[in-house]
Amino acid sequence: MSNDRTKASEEQIIYANILNKGMWFGLALLVITFIIYMSGMLPSHVPIEELSKTPPGSEVPYWGMRAHEFNIAFNIPTGWGWTALAGKGDYLNFVGIAILAGLTILCYLAILPILIKKKDTPYVIIAILEVAVLALAASGILKVGGH
């Protein structure tokens, strides 16, 4: 028989519950938006049949290009610029992806008040720092050079 000592902490349970609900929501949205994309119900920013084609002057198809070359070829904005294209079949899929990628931030924000209430100072600091790190990654401020 398990006892109270083996049970997960309050913050662990809350984290798990949010993760569970958010994961299923994000995954379902991803599948639905992909069906919309494949069915052509919404026009795509990058026509679906173009992806496997090789543009003139290139040795590789579009999906064989480096990400920054692909972005230039189709005039795709970086960072959160994709939200302007969310009405298109292909970029609509990014909504589900962003939800899945954003879940962890939400979970941390949810457990923060519990950690504060417990006066668990080291973990309050760690949680705040983690939210800052993930927010920085999500912000789109970070640019990749070297091209």
Add this chain to the structure above:
Amino acid sequence: MLLKTLKTSKVVISLIVFLILIAGTVTVFASAEAVAPPIANSNVAWWVWPLVLFVVTFVLGILAVLGGVGGGVLFVPIVGGFFPFNIDFVRGAGLLVALAGALAAGPGLLKRNLASLRLSLPVALIASSAAIGGAMIGLALKPNVVNILLGATILFIVLIMATAKKSDFPIVPKPDNLSQSLGIMGIYREESLGKDVEWTVHKTPIGLALFVIIGIMAGMFGLGAGWANVPVLNLLMGAPLKISVATSKFLLSITDTSAAWVYLNQGAVLPMIVVPSIVGIMLGSMVGVKILAKAKPKAIKWMVIGLLLFAGLRALLKGLEIWK
């Protein structure tokens, strides 16, 4: 007994045959792609690739469960090596595949108190920060350099998988000061022994330092990092094997999130690659869990090691432009 062995052999043989067929199909398409002039790429209908990708990731999902590895570590070298997609998009998809798997497993592991939030949070802060750096380095490097490094990493993983021992209940003589001050400890019900197991960790500063390297590699190559997380948590820091495996799986949901955002923001994510891969791996994992009860884990483990060895060599030789 004989019947059981025959059934097990049938499952393993079917898997091998299926895998060979898939590998053959992919290789035929890949070589057609490589030798044909660019315009002939349109000869292969666009929908063939996502369909083949779905089937391959479905098989990878089965193998990942049976071989005890994450989907990402199989996905990136195999899809990167045999599909016409750029390694940028493959790594972006690899991270999201590993992330989806971790998100799916995380809630159950947390609720059963096998994944420890107290152990995860400090480690995740280090690993996720490093993963951002890794993702930025990876996207800035030339594809052939990425392939060489990826190939070398996969071969190293093969070495770890083939040689590393695991310890169910490592002995921790004395928790270190850092783990004590952070209160990294726990207790869980070990059903196989029918008793509660208390655990703590040691060598925390060295462990955290290693997670800098693990985070960079996870972000750079788009691999889930379970292959590295588990040995560090289990063999170095002394967490019980079950806690290490569960915490590692949950950790990926945080580490891969930070790197995934970098790939997403740099436009290195193609839904046409991501969605069939996530769905394929997840469905494959569900089937894998069912087969797990019948299959011989050791035989599968060596099959996965063989597959990784092949994929690692392919990435290395592709990067060195010996096998284009």
